[in-house]
Amino acid sequence: MIKDINFYLAGYALKSLLRDKSKNIFIFIVFSLLVALLASTFFLSASMRAEYHQLIKNYPDIVLTNQRAMQDIPYNTDVVNRVLNLSGVSSTVGRVYGKYAFSQAETVFTLLGIDAFENYANPLLNKLNKKYSLDDNAMLVSSSVATILKQNYYKEYFNFIKEDGSRQKVQIADTFYTPKSSADANLIVMPNELVRKIFGFKKSEFTDIAIMVQNREEIGFIAGKLQEEFPNAKITLKEDLLREYENIYNFRSGFFLTVFVIAFFTFFIIIYDKLSGPNSAQKREIGILKAIGWRVEDILKAKLYEGILISLSAYIFGIILALIYVYIFKAPYLKAIFLNNYTLLSDYRLVFHIDIQTVVLLFFVSVPLYIAATIIPSWRVATLDADEVMR
Amino acid sequence: MITLKNVVKQYGNSLALDSVSLKLEEGELVVLKGVSGSGKSTILSLIAGLLKPTSGEVVVDGKKISKLPDHFAALYRRDNIGFIFQKYNLIADLSVKENVLLPLVPMNLPREELESLLEKTLSSLNIKAKEKSLVKNLSGGEQQRVAIARALVNNPKIIIADEPTANLDEKLSLEFIEMLRAMKSKNRTIIVATHDPLFFNLDFVDRVIEVQKAKILSCL
Numbered sequence: 001m002i003k004d005i006n007f008y009l010a011g012y013a014l015k016s017l018l019r020d021k022s023k024n025i026f027i028f029i030v031f032s033l034l035v036a037l038l039a040s041t042f043f044l045s046a047s048m049r050a051e052y053h054q055l056i057k058n059y060p061d062i063v064l065t066n067q068r069a070m071q072d073i074p075y076n077t078d079v080v081n082r083v084l085n086l087s088g089v090s091s092t093v094g095r096v097y098g099k100y101a102f103s104q105a106e107t108v109f110t111l112l113g114i115d116a117f118e119n120y121a122n123p124l125l126n127k128l129n130k131k132y133s134l135d136d137n138a139m140l141v142s143s144s145v146a147t148i149l150k151q152n153y154y155k156e157y158f159n160f161i162k163e164d165g166s167r168q169k170v171q172i173a174d175t176f177y178t179p180k181s182s183a184d185a186n187l188i189v190m191p192n193e194l195v196r197k198i199f200g201f202k203k204s205e206f207t208d209i210a211i212m213v214q215n216r217e218e219i220g221f222i223a224g225k226l227q228e229e230f231p232n233a234k235i236t237l238k239e240d241l242l243r244e245y246e247n248i249y250n251f252r253s254g255f256f257l258t259v260f261v262i263a264f265f266t267f268f269i270i271i272y273d274k275l276s277g278p279n280s281a282q283k284r285e286i287g288i289l290k291a292i293g294w295r296v297e298d299i300l301k302a303k304l305y306e307g308i309l310i311s312l313s314a315y316i317f318g319i320i321l322a323l324i325y326v327y328i329f330k331a332p333y334l335k336a337i338f339l340n341n342y343t344l345l346s347d348y349r350l351v352f353h354i355d356i357q358t359v360v361l362l363f364f365v366s367v368p369l370y371i372a373a374t375i376i377p378s379w380r381v382a383t384l385d386a387d388e389v390m391r
Numbered sequence: 392m393i394t395l396k397n398v399v400k401q402y403g404n405s406l407a408l409d410s411v412s413l414k415l416e417e418g419e420l421v422v423l424k425g426v427s428g429s430g431k432s433t434i435l436s437l438i439a440g441l442l443k444p445t446s447g448e449v450v451v452d453g454k455k456i457s458k459l460p461d462h463f464a465a466l467y468r469r470d471n472i473g474f475i476f477q478k479y480n481l482i483a484d485l486s487v488k489e490n491v492l493l494p495l496v497p498m499n500l501p502r503e504e505l506e507s508l509l510e511k512t513l514s515s516l517n518i519k520a521k522e523k524s525l526v527k528n529l530s531g532g533e534q535q536r537v538a539i540a541r542a543l544v545n546n547p548k549i550i551i552a553d554e555p556t557a558n559l560d561e562k563l564s565l566e567f568i569e570m571l572r573a574m575k576s577k578n579r580t581i582i583v584a585t586h587d588p589l590f591f592n593l594d595f596v597d598r599v600i601e602v603q604k605a606k607i608l609s610c611l
Binding site: 006007008009012015019284285288289290291292293294295296297298301383385386387 | 436439441442443461462465466468470472474476482484489494495497499541545
């Protein structure tokens, strides 16, 4: 294949591009930026989808939440046991957690209670449970939370303001690192009883009940049984959560559809400009080349090289820019649009995940189109009589 | 070697050549003389295969050039024709070397062969020193030499020159005539279309053909 490449012709094509330097550099920059913009959103969305799927994997199959007048209220321990007795249910865990607003830092923490004897669906909790034996008044904080606390001069402890307005001083036992999970980034783990104290729950009350089932095929059936047994309960399936994430994401996709339309519109302006054909000097040059013995195919080959040199290099450059922007610089601005419901953005790490299909799709809607837009007008001129073109 | 048989060429309603017949022998140097618009350039373009006659035939070395499809006409030009245009038709932003090598680019020859052809051609025309200069920075005479070098680099059998001295002063025109003499001595068939009187009484010109109003008027 390399043997088939006429490097003199490629060199001529390169010279030809350099002769119209400013215009071609402009096209290269716009082309690269468009590819980079689209590829960045693709990379970011693919990475987030991969992240969501990873996150959902750690969720319980079913979550049962008690409600009154459609407002969440706690469950008692006896309900946990009743659920466990339902056939098909393999395990249940009463969870104690809630959101705590730390207004000083304008952020929200998730306070999650753990019980040393429980087995959780989330591997992080099991890992922490195994590693630490928390005192009654101690907590583990994620690395992001630790940073925020330190910025606000809480290095060893933190004063939570309880429901009744009094303070609960809690020691920071240790920090755990949450490298990629957005949901775990604002996590504080502490004993169940401590969470209850802070949020004003009674002893033996749970925020909700996490349920694991034996056979995944029976999730729907068991959910039906739970609804019969607990008519006031809100039942959330793992699939529902996934759908919810997808819906949030799809909303953002709608927003980005606008960006895509603008990007493609810009690209088509370039294509339109190319299709308007060579200028008089370029036409004359084609005529000269024909007159000195170049065949139509030689001229088209030179134009093909020109198109490849610009579009392929701009495409590759755009993809590299997107990779750097998303995975090295963590997609500033763009990530904020995608993740505006998360408060600890700075520690949100993007999983390296490239959706090859979209990269290939981006290639096929840009590179061949540009090459065609370069070749077709030149082909129209090259098939005319050289004498006519030169006149 | 070159035969035009009853060639008619029309551009729309305008008649450029009216039933022209002409025969040129190998190694002959022929000057086509006539005023602008008489049809000289059209004869050259037909012989070069750049144009197809409206009717009639152009035959070169037994090949009907007028019937050649575009692809083969280009190959015919590449192998047989060296064209020197009135306005040189060089690519101003390319260097001397790049302009001269242009006819050879599609052939993808080995580098050594290319360099050797270039060296030979540029040296014979005394422009080797300007090899890397951009054509747009050269004088008219130097540009003329580059145009000649480009016409000769593929070692063509036929050299066609269309008003080659139209943009040159007398000194440079005489220089061109000397170069023409050198080309003729290598047994190349040369056709020059001009209305420059300098060409009409040259001892090495075989024939002067007068073209007027789309017809061949006389052959001296």
